[in-house]
Amino acid sequence: MNEKDQIKDFLRSKLDDCEVPVPDNLWQRIDDTLSRSARMRVIRRRWILSGAAAVLAIIIGSTYLLKLPSNDPSTLMTDKKAITENMPIASTNAEQNTQNKSISFGKTDAQPLIVSSEVEKKSEKKPNKKSFLRSQHFDNEENIKLETYSINSIEKETEEKLLPTDSEDKTDNDEMFYEIEQIATQNYLAPADNKDEKPLTLALNTRGSLTSTNRTTTSPVTLRSAEIANNFSKPNFMLTSQELSEDASDNVSQMIHSQPVSVGLTISKPLTDKLSLESGLVYTYLHSKAKNTSNIYRKKETQQLHYLGIPLNLNYNLVSFGNADLYLSLGGMIEKDVYGKYNYVDNRIQDELNSESEVKVSERIRQPHPQLSINAGVGVSYPVWNNLYLYGKIGGGYYFDADNKWSTIYSDEKIILDLNIGLRFGF
Amino acid sequence: MDDSQLIKACKRQDRKAQQMLYEKYAKKMMAICLRYSKDEETAYDLLHDGFIQVFSHIGSFEGKGSFEGWLKRIFVNVALMYLRKEQKRGEIRFDIEQMESEPIEEDDDDEGLLSNNISQQQLLALINALPLGYKTVFNLFVFEDKTHKEIANTLGISEASSRSQYSRARALLKKQINAVIKKNGERPK
Numbered sequence: 001m002n003e004k005d006q007i008k009d010f011l012r013s014k015l016d017d018c019e020v021p022v023p024d025n026l027w028q029r030i031d032d033t034l035s036r037s038a039r040m041r042v043i044r045r046r047w048i049l050s051g052a053a054a055v056l057a058i059i060i061g062s063t064y065l066l067k068l069p070s071n072d073p074s075t076l077m078t079d080k081k082a083i084t085e086n087m088p089i090a091s092t093n094a095e096q097n098t099q100n101k102s103i104s105f106g107k108t109d110a111q112p113l114i115v116s117s118e119v120e121k122k123s124e125k126k127p128n129k130k131s132f133l134r135s136q137h138f139d140n141e142e143n144i145k146l147e148t149y150s151i152n153s154i155e156k157e158t159e160e161k162l163l164p165t166d167s168e169d170k171t172d173n174d175e176m177f178y179e180i181e182q183i184a185t186q187n188y189l190a191p192a193d194n195k196d197e198k199p200l201t202l203a204l205n206t207r208g209s210l211t212s213t214n215r216t217t218t219s220p221v222t223l224r225s226a227e228i229a230n231n232f233s234k235p236n237f238m239l240t241s242q243e244l245s246e247d248a249s250d251n252v253s254q255m256i257h258s259q260p261v262s263v264g265l266t267i268s269k270p271l272t273d274k275l276s277l278e279s280g281l282v283y284t285y286l287h288s289k290a291k292n293t294s295n296i297y298r299k300k301e302t303q304q305l306h307y308l309g310i311p312l313n314l315n316y317n318l319v320s321f322g323n324a325d326l327y328l329s330l331g332g333m334i335e336k337d338v339y340g341k342y343n344y345v346d347n348r349i350q351d352e353l354n355s356e357s358e359v360k361v362s363e364r365i366r367q368p369h370p371q372l373s374i375n376a377g378v379g380v381s382y383p384v385w386n387n388l389y390l391y392g393k394i395g396g397g398y399y400f401d402a403d404n405k406w407s408t409i410y411s412d413e414k415i416i417l418d419l420n421i422g423l424r425f426g427f
Numbered sequence: 428m429d430d431s432q433l434i435k436a437c438k439r440q441d442r443k444a445q446q447m448l449y450e451k452y453a454k455k456m457m458a459i460c461l462r463y464s465k466d467e468e469t470a471y472d473l474l475h476d477g478f479i480q481v482f483s484h485i486g487s488f489e490g491k492g493s494f495e496g497w498l499k500r501i502f503v504n505v506a507l508m509y510l511r512k513e514q515k516r517g518e519i520r521f522d523i524e525q526m527e528s529e530p531i532e533e534d535d536d537d538e539g540l541l542s543n544n545i546s547q548q549q550l551l552a553l554i555n556a557l558p559l560g561y562k563t564v565f566n567l568f569v570f571e572d573k574t575h576k577e578i579a580n581t582l583g584i585s586e587a588s589s590r591s592q593y594s595r596a597r598a599l600l601k602k603q604i605n606a607v608i609k610k611n612g613e614r615p616k
Binding site for chain 2: 007008011012014015016017018019020021022023026027029030031033034037038359360361363
């Protein structure tokens, strides 16, 4: 083996320090790339900071939403029970009304995302005066008596109403207890913090873009961005300079970006009566094709990208028409691809040899940078059943240049119109 | 400026130092790039990409070993990455089935190898003229001191295929070296 590997020693001794001249302009190329990389690093850092800021905002927003006092009716019932246990008790026979009140109580607290003033007014009217004190623990009392009411803060306000005895008629008792309930609720069950209590709304959203791209030109096109193609690689699927110069007139190029399709799950919390904050997770599917054909070649590229995005939107209720609410939505979204696939087929026709060769490439791809966008839209929501709302929104988004490696409808169109349809459930 | 000062300055992204480092090592690294590529243009691209890698990752060089050795490893890795991409695209294949099946008779005359009557450029040209599969295995075994097992793992081929390709490449090269030396007029009888 040693004898046989004499060639190894020979070549190493000869070529280990071998030097080969390099072209003069190569350093310039490296210098340009380094400068561009430095700029990219700054841009990337900004993206990361923006992304981090957006994530932080979402986390803070979510924490804020989650920390708000719960609207769980059972909690309120417990509170009310605690108070009412200390309250004077009047006799009543109106058990049937108990159930009515329980239902209306739940409805009152569970408001939808976009709450119109009219709806709110209706909701306020809905509570049944008779119902609250007729909940189960009162229903079982057979001999309800009026006793001294010991809660200091409402004592004076309720004193006069508590004076009547069980000899008074049922209607008067109902009125009286409703008012006691109102006072108790105002003083004890609705502390200052609770004035802002709003229900959370969960939404299932589907979005179909109204924008697509279908451009046919005589200039060669590729799904790779021009910068990457020119500076980082000379892949075989790019058109060679010879092809460009010889066959530009024969070349027919087509770039197609299909409409993006999205599905998302969002949660929103009203900040005021008319304003609500919405965030969640949105999945988007992007599909693109590029074709270059001429007398001597047919090149076809297809790409699929799957994005996950975090939206942050503010919805403002503009006006209500009956049960329907018209609202305005403004916000932004940060998206990042989670999976991407690229396919390339190159058919080369060689007339003189009467033959055709085919090269197929399939590879996983990734966009290096996250995609930021802002959006605006106008929508209508309509209650279809209890707290379930059907909504539709038409709008558009502006997609910032993410300087990504692969062309998409985001990079080529910038402004994309879309239609959102979904269901919201207030709880 | 010596290497350690250059490296320090390069770690600070000092462009002047980067250029000095490039000028100092570019020709040696070009020889490596040329050994692994099919043509000069590709070698230039590898040299470019290699230096970008060097300047991007120079912060990870701790100064423990030889800097030149570290540089060489980066350039070999860049070249291997390029070859893997080409392999994925079907541009090249390293498996022996794609190679000629006829055995190459090895020239037993090793005396030529003791001769100095062959230039570096001629040797380099002979290596570059080898089929890309042979050349890659040959380079990894001879210049990077890789074992056939390591080569097999790197190129995704069997160990036997690596041995076989090396053996064929060596036989072919030896023949050609002896021929060139003979042509140069100093081949001893």
